[in-house]
Amino acid sequence: MPTKSGTFWVNWADTHAKNSNSVEDLVEPFRSAAKNFIKALKDAGATVEVSTTKRSARRAYLFHWSWKISQGMCKAADPPKLENVDIQWDHGTELESRKGALEMVNGFGLAVPPQSINPPSLTSHHITGKAIDLTIKWIGIIHVKERTGTTVAVPFMSNVNSNSGLHGVGDSYGVKKLITDAPHWSIDGH
């Protein structure tokens, strides 16, 4: 028996549709690339915190459709079924369906940027296990070994998006920086 959209699904997702911060949940060859990059950074004296690796497709499904229904961007009958997520989006009236979806948007803390017409994505490199979010810190300059064995000096920059030296090291391992989002690295920089 399906359960109507609403706060229940926020709690459900925190138990049954959690994201991972384990490097082991990434897929090969990106998993080995990320491990080697992190090891090189740690060996050089940097601290590396992993925020997210593989994101849950079920969680993304709940984010995406609750956002769209709550903003009136689709009908409650529109979302396709997803296996093992027995949610009833349609409460019978549009008002009640939007109310249930909005409870989820608020419960998940989803942002509704006024300039954006785009809901949270259903697909991404995180969902396929090909991206990792990292916070990398050190003091001064570290000497990091690239995959080729060459050691390069990399100064710390508070804006990691500007640190091309660090991006180059990641690139040598097959871990590429997306320069709009501070923590984000992936198999192709997207």
Add this chain to the structure above:
Amino acid sequence: MVTDGAESRDSAARKNPFCATPLISIIMLCATMMAACDSRNRAVQSKLDSGHDFNVHIGWLHGNCLAIKAPDLEGRTKLSVVSLGKPQVALEAEIIQRTESGAECHALLQERKDVNNSEGNVFYKVVPASKSPLGLAIGIIGLKGVLRTTDGAVHADLNGDGHEDYFTECSTSEGVQFNVWADAPYKNKALWSAYYYLGYDTEPNCLEMKK
């Protein structure tokens, strides 16, 4: 009557000097644009050199929670808020207290807190003066001037140097980019920027910004 080219050009020039001398008009246009651009660059540099620390006066909000690089704000401190909807709206709010709770602050939810804390922010629970929701917003502590609205855009002279400053937000792949600009958005380097990590994937819509 047969006229030579010079006569023809002179005649056209009397009617429209810009048509008759395209090269000169292009040069004049370029010079005007460069002068305007140079003026804006000077405005940005002047603001950055003014000694006004934008980081301790400006923060961002998601709902009733302010993230700012100012660790010692006291309760009841007044906050001027630019709610970044369409149109933008100028609001007032007040700081309640510092918080580290994801229940009070979306930016501190489990999936977000490590990255948002690492940006050097501290977080404050705030209360708006009116019932209007704050949404995604930029907050200003100790605003010297007043927030004005023109054509749906809120602006203010943040450091009292005679130049108006503008406020924007846009989506990146995993977050929200907030910016404050001198004179006009996206024309020069931002006066102040901040990144809010959402911890989920979104469609980016940020314009390319000048470095």
